[in-house]
Amino acid sequence: MARLDDAKVMVIGGASGVGFAVAAAALEAGAEVIVGSSQAPRIESAAEKLGRGARGLTVDVRDDASVAAFFDAAGPFDHLVFTAGDWGQRFGSIRDLDVEASKARMEVRFWGAVRAAKHATRQLAKHGSITLTSGMLAHRPRPGTPLHTASNHTTEGLTMGLARDLAPIRVNAVCLGLILSEVVQAMGEATIKGFTANLPLPRGGKVEEAAEAYLYLMRATYVTGQVVRVDGGASLV
Numbered sequence: 677m678a679r680l681d682d683a684k685v686m687v688i689g690g691a692s693g694v695g696f697a698v699a700a701a702a703l704e705a706g707a708e709v710i711v712g713s714s715q716a717p718r719i720e721s722a723a724e725k726l727g728r729g730a731r732g733l734t735v736d737v738r739d740d741a742s743v744a745a746f747f748d749a750a751g752p753f754d755h756l757v758f759t760a761g762d763w764g765q766r767f768g769s770i771r772d773l774d775v776e777a778s779k780a781r782m783e784v785r786f787w788g789a790v791r792a793a794k795h796a797t798r799q800l801a802k803h804g805s806i807t808l809t810s811g812m813l814a815h816r817p818r819p820g821t822p823l824h825t826a827s828n829h830t831t832e833g834l835t836m837g838l839a840r841d842l843a844p845i846r847v848n849a850v851c852l853g854l855i856l857s858e859v860v861q862a863m864g865e866a867t868i869k870g871f872t873a874n875l876p877l878p879r880g881g882k883v884e885e886a887a888e889a890y891l892y893l894m895r896a897t898y899v900t901g902q903v904v905r906v907d908g909g910a911s912l913v
């Protein structure tokens with residue numbers, strides 16, 4: 677496995693779940709890692725758990741000034757991974773949609789990614805990369821999820837647009853199926869089974885399995901504007 681020695685990796689959303697696993701894998705590969713998220717106690721505890729080579733910084737991606745300050749504090753770096761996501765709001769069916777309230781759901785996952793990419797560019801190496809996060813509802817919509825589908829597509833569209841706009845910095849995304857982060861595990865076994873039983877790989881993915889894709893995209897020096905799916909084969913059914 678190619679090492680990431682001498683690389684500095686920033687993971688926004690690194691307090692938990694997939695982001696935390698990416699931070700751990702990057703450290704394992706020799707990188708220096710800075711994890712960021714909005715709740716100071718959570719990010720401090722994540723950095724402590726990650727151990728030597730890791731640092732935690734608070735950042736709220738809903739706030740442009742906070743994102744700017746985060747990258748100023750971090751200094752020059754090589755790779756940005758963005759896994760920040762809030763789970764509070766549910767869109768629901770278009771029939772019952774509160775349109776104004778629904779806009780808030782784009783603040784972290786979409787506009788947060790936009791803010792991160794914008795401010796990262798001041799510190800990000802030309803040989804470096806940005807990896808965003810999408811979800812399989814983009815490609816396998818369900819009843820009640822039209823805006824989830826749309827919001828994940830906007831992330832994938834942003835990935836392609838940024839790959840042209842920021843070249844030679846590479847910009848890619850990982851599209852996740854059901855990955856067993858803490859928040860997903862809390863949904864309970866029956867729900868998880870309901871989502872995964874018919875997959876070619878009939879189970880939820882481990883966060884470490886998702887992290888592999890982000891590590892690949894950091895190292896893949898001839899890949900840009902692409903979306904790698906980690907979905908247990910959900911694309912096939």
Ligand SMILES: NC(=O)c1ccc[n+]([C@@H]2O[C@H](COP(=O)([O-])OP(=O)(O)OC[C@H]3O[C@@H](n4cnc5c(N)ncnc54)[C@H](OP(=O)(O)O)[C@@H]3O)[C@@H](O)[C@H]2O)c1
Nearest residue numbers: 689691692693694713714715736737760761811854855857
């Ligand atoms: N797990 C899945 O099955 C799955 C499937 C499809 C897509 N996804 C997407 O993949 C991403 C990661 O998922 P996950 O399961 O690892 O979720 P997670 O454990 O909840 O991780 C999300 C992280 O984002 C941080 N965050 C939330 N609001 C933030 C803000 N305003 N500013 C900065 N950081 C913020 C959280 O930390 P703080 O609370 O400290 O801010 C948390 O560490 C999410 O965007 C999710 O939508 C996940």
